[in-house]
Amino acid sequence: MTLPIYQVDAFTDKLFAGNPAAVCPLTAWLPAEQMQAIAAENNLAETAFFVPRAGTNGEFELRWFTPAVEVALCGHATLATAHVLLRHLGATAETLTFHTQSGPLRVSSQPDGRLTLDFPAQPPQPLSKHPDGLVDGLRATPLRILAGPDLIAVFDTEAEVRALRPDMVHLGKVDYRGIIATAPGSGGVDFVSRFFGPRVGVPEDPVTGSAHTQLVPYWAERLGKIELHARQVSARSGDLWCELRGDRVLMSGYAVTYLRGEIEV
Known part of the structure; x- marks a missing residue:
């Protein structure tokens, strides 16, 4: 069986930056x-698979897999999936809705080319x-x-x-999906972060949308403000323009296609 596959760099407007995700339409x-x-086999932080929801326009079932496990929420691969649908597969709905383990997630296009994710806020506790x-x-x-x-x-x-250079063996013993390091930003960036996920097969994730549902x-x-410019300062780096809107977090970013092809399974 032959399946189409796309690889997209998410949360960036240039190739070889941001977070690469594979997208497989089914x-x-x-x-x-x-x-x-x-x-x-893809060995990327996430591979997204989606299936159109019957009888709808712009609604899809969506699942995400790291190289090791299925995860309940992923931002960059959702952004990549919306990019593939809008740029390559002729989707015309103003807002795409993805039905996931974390409930309905919506993605809309902005005039400047960015895509905006509408995700549930997950406020952290001390x-x-x-x-x-x-x-x-x-x-x-x-x-x-x-x-x-x-x-x-x-x-x-x-x-x-x-400057962090984590010991992934020790960090993998911490009983959480991932470890987020964060600090105030500079030069117009409100805060920075890095994400380490050795327990789910991702030593360092380049840009992590789901982390920002907690960070925002x-x-x-x-900071006393609801609109925030965030930067994930991994080696590849990526930018997110975020807004806290009640119990939702809006995250906007660019995406660019790196690869279009087919896989044999």
Whole structure:
């Protein structure tokens, strides 16, 4: 069986930056183990699979797989999927709706070419002590820690976040999906971050949309503003223009196609 596949760099307006995601359009679901095998073969942070929802215009079922596991929420691969539908597959709906394990997620186009994700906010809560393995894993001690679906380590400066060289063996023992390091930004960027996910097969994710569903509520409260420019300072780097809107987080970013092809399964 031959399947189409696309590879898209998300949260960037230029190739070889942002976060690459594979996107596989389907007409019907493959077995989960087969989708997991394709994701492992792609060896990207995420591979997205989608199926059109019958009798609708612009509604799809969407699932995401890392090389190791299926995940419940992924921002950059959702952005990449919307980009493929709008730029390559002729989608015409003003807003695309993706039905996922995390509920309906919507993506709309902006006049400047950015795509805006509408995701549920996941405000983190403070923790009173460092979980076992965190300091050894980060090789640094954060000012404070918070917990949502991921563990958030807050540092004083952007330079500290950029300088992190984690020990992935120790960090993989921390009992959270991922570890987010964050600090105030500079030069018009409100905050920066990095994301480490050794427990889900992603040592460092270049740009992580789902992390910002937790970061935006925290930084909005801390900075006293609801519109925020965020930058993930991985080696590839990527930018997100975010807004906290009640119990939702809006995240806007660019995407560019790197590859179009077919796979044999």
